Amino acid sequence: MTESRTRNVVITGASAGLGRAIAHAFAREGANIGLVARNQERLEAARGEVERLGGKGLVLPADVADPQQVEQAAARMEEEFGPIEVWVNNAMTSVFSPFDQMTPEEFRRVTEVTYLGAVHGTMAALKRMLPRDRGMVIQVGSALSERSIPLQSAYCGAKHGMRGFTDSIRCELIHNESRVHLTMVQLPAMNTPQFAWVKSRLPNKPQPVPPIFQPEVAADAIVWASHHRRREIYVGMPTVKAMWGNKLVAGFADWYLGRTGYKSQQTGEPEDPQRPSNLWESVPGPFATHGSFDDRSKWNSPQVWLVKNKWALLTVAAGLAAGATLGAKARRGG
Numbered sequence: 001m002t003e004s005r006t007r008n009v010v011i012t013g014a015s016a017g018l019g020r021a022i023a024h025a026f027a028r029e030g031a032n033i034g035l036v037a038r039n040q041e042r043l044e045a046a047r048g049e050v051e052r053l054g055g056k057g058l059v060l061p062a063d064v065a066d067p068q069q070v071e072q073a074a075a076r077m078e079e080e081f082g083p084i085e086v087w088v089n090n091a092m093t094s095v096f097s098p099f100d101q102m103t104p105e106e107f108r109r110v111t112e113v114t115y116l117g118a119v120h121g122t123m124a125a126l127k128r129m130l131p132r133d134r135g136m137v138i139q140v141g142s143a144l145s146e147r148s149i150p151l152q153s154a155y156c157g158a159k160h161g162m163r164g165f166t167d168s169i170r171c172e173l174i175h176n177e178s179r180v181h182l183t184m185v186q187l188p189a190m191n192t193p194q195f196a197w198v199k200s201r202l203p204n205k206p207q208p209v210p211p212i213f214q215p216e217v218a219a220d221a222i223v224w225a226s227h228h229r230r231r232e233i234y235v236g237m238p239t240v241k242a243m244w245g246n247k248l249v250a251g252f253a254d255w256y257l258g259r260t261g262y263k264s265q266q267t268g269e270p271e272d273p274q275r276p277s278n279l280w281e282s283v284p285g286p287f288a289t290h291g292s293f294d295d296r297s298k299w300n301s302p303q304v305w306l307v308k309n310k311w312a313l314l315t316v317a318a319g320l321a322a323g324a325t326l327g328a329k330a331r332r333g334g
Helices: 017-027 040-052 067-081 104-132 153-175 215-225 238-265 302-307 311-334
Strands: 006-013 032-037 057-059 086-089 134-138 180-187 204-206 230-234 264-271
Touching: 006 017, 006 067, 006 104, 017 032, 017 040, 017 086, 017 215, 032 040, 032 067, 040 057, 057 067, 067 104, 086 104, 104 134, 104 153, 134 153, 134 215, 153 180, 180 215, 215 302, 230 238, 230 302, 238 264, 238 302
Parallel strands: 006 032, 006 086, 032 057, 086 134, 134 180, 180 230
Antiparallel strands: 204 264
């Protein structure tokens, strides 16, 4: 059930890509939204879009790898709008590279942004939510939190870490009988600008592993998750297949990805080794929600529809089963 009152929401990585799409989706509900990212110019653009869509935006420039900056953003949000009710940990970065070609500094930076950024956001959120005994933290995960792929060892490790620490905190909340809720939304490949700015050592331009989904599909699922106390949500059938396939046939998945995972993460176009990346600092430019794969991206997911409507479907199925049973009894009685 959707609340009718205005909610206060913080989104990290909100200046472009999925984070900006999430901001749009919450804005349509009229939310007050704290927009956290490094790029001031794109944050201002996102704020304008939020307010045109019916919400209110607050620009909160911060690098989530720095816990003090995250804490300051949280404090500023509550000064402006009051108690934070939903915190979305979405910020990420990656390096497309074989592990043996990565530097320790690169691996550390991906970990600090993608994993520790979520830790810092969760700490800032729970610091405020636990005393009030209400609120929700949404971890934007990935199918890669269960099934790793080649060429993104740091990112896959960070998403695994996010899942691990979230499960641990959830147990603590249950022990303390807290009404604060943590959920993780596991995503498929998304058409976002990250593939135009991520650091890469690949010979060809990086791409999301097909099939590719538009960020609005995930944004809609994340907003839905903010109204429902689910432990974990899978977005898209590729995510379901990756999650369960790894549980059942992990060794085969290792072999298959070893054979296909290099090619599936690259287009046929050569990469420019001199192009800037966003690993250490924000890349300038008018990046918005979508990347360059619109013509190959899906705008909906039947699997997400099933997640949203599973109880209704179970009710219908139970009714049909009961009707069939009564019909069979009536025929035998006749």
